[in-house]
Amino acid sequence: MNNIHPYRKPLINLLLTAPFALGLWWLILQPVLLPLIKVFAGTFLEFAFDDLDLEIAAQADKDWLITTNLLIEPAPYTQTIQTYMNLTAITLGFPILWSLCLVFYRKSTIRGLIYGSGCLLLITSLAVVLKGIYTIYYVMALDNVINQYLAEVQLIIPIETVSGFKLQFWLITGNVVNYIVVLVFPLAWCYGANKEFIDGLLENKNHMYGLKI
Amino acid sequence: MKKFVIIYVVYIAAVQIILTFEFVQSLSVLISTMLASASSFIINIFDNIVIQQGAVLIHRNGTTALKVDEACNALELLLLLYGAILAYPASLKNKLIGLISCLFGVQLLNIVRIISLFFTIEFLPDWFNWTHEYFWRFAVTLDVIICFSAWIFYENIHRKQLPVTA
Numbered sequence: 001m002n003n004i005h006p007y008r009k010p011l012i013n014l015l016l017t018a019p020f021a022l023g024l025w026w027l028i029l030q031p032v033l034l035p036l037i038k039v040f041a042g043t044f045l046e047f048a049f050d051d052l053d054l055e056i057a058a059q060a061d062k063d064w065l066i067t068t069n070l071l072i073e074p075a076p077y078t079q080t081i082q083t084y085m086n087l088t089a090i091t092l093g094f095p096i097l098w099s100l101c102l103v104f105y106r107k108s109t110i111r112g113l114i115y116g117s118g119c120l121l122l123i124t125s126l127a128v129v130l131k132g133i134y135t136i137y138y139v140m141a142l143d144n145v146i147n148q149y150l151a152e153v154q155l156i157i158p159i160e161t162v163s164g165f166k167l168q169f170w171l172i173t174g175n176v177v178n179y180i181v182v183l184v185f186p187l188a189w190c191y192g193a194n195k196e197f198i199d200g201l202l203e204n205k206n207h208m209y210g211l212k213i
Numbered sequence: 214m215k216k217f218v219i220i221y222v223v224y225i226a227a228v229q230i231i232l233t234f235e236f237v238q239s240l241s242v243l244i245s246t247m248l249a250s251a252s253s254f255i256i257n258i259f260d261n262i263v264i265q266q267g268a269v270l271i272h273r274n275g276t277t278a279l280k281v282d283e284a285c286n287a288l289e290l291l292l293l294l295y296g297a298i299l300a301y302p303a304s305l306k307n308k309l310i311g312l313i314s315c316l317f318g319v320q321l322l323n324i325v326r327i328i329s330l331f332f333t334i335e336f337l338p339d340w341f342n343w344t345h346e347y348f349w350r351f352a353v354t355l356d357v358i359i360c361f362s363a364w365i366f367y368e369n370i371h372r373k374q375l376p377v378t379a
Contacts, residue, residue, distance in 0.1 A: 008366075010362070011359055011362060011363060011366075014355070014358075014359060014362075015359075018351075018355055022348070022351055026347075088346070088347065089346055089347065089350060092347065092350055092351050092354065095351060096351070096354060096355060096358070099355065100358070175229045176222070176225050176226050176229055179225055179293060180222070180225075182354055183293065183354060183357070183358070184218075184221070184222070184225075187358065188218065
């Protein structure tokens, strides 16, 4: 390993630590991560949509769903509609953060992992809230939602059929936060953790941005 | 760095808006079809078992079919990676090298992903959901991070050889 170029070492270490991070994520996903997200996101969603009786729950111990009772006009009764939202995939930022932390953290890895995971948990909950809001508005905007439900057609969100600025806004906001959760935050956190190393890479370029780091 | 992050987050939002345009969705279907063609070509080199119909790979015995959906062609991730490369302060030449090399870096792994998922349906159907939804999503995201990091390292090495002006 000593002959490996210093730039290649972190990349190789990243490949070595990634399987462990993915395994740890899968191990604590059902008992820890998703229930915590349910607490944070569920509380907010139930507060924001108090008349809809929202619930986030595990489905057959595999995927988690947001379930809501929507009163859909002109239907004179409350109809339960299950809106599929893959919460598990949104939590993939955790193994990515852990992999990066194990590779790039130098000073206090455990503290970085704990604080980083805490912050990521809050942002992931925010992403779930935004996706939940979009899902609810989407369901409410459908013309034939009762027919779709009675035909037992699973409601998957087709982007091309969504119309209206409000829906587009929530869709785009939800997707942006999704990418921030999975990609941008883990990278930014590890940059903050090992600023000296990465700034060393950037030092020759700062004049191009006029930055004073 | 702050400017880079701000530019990048604005870029992500712009990409999400652009992705809702109809012509981009047509392009996305075309990319999916190209990925399906490449995957079926590679599988058929070793064993002539795949028929390709558009973005769908079908086993000749009719037992297995896999559609390369628009969400599965890594276009979104690639655009996000391109945003990071374009926002990063580098020379135009190095940016072009980054754009081209990262295209291959991401899509080659994506082809491996498609081929592996085709055989996962065939031999390990119970594992398809896990590999498709979680393992490969994680792997492709990690691949994007590695491609970007590798390009930054390349760019840095290359830049140090140039005279630095005050």
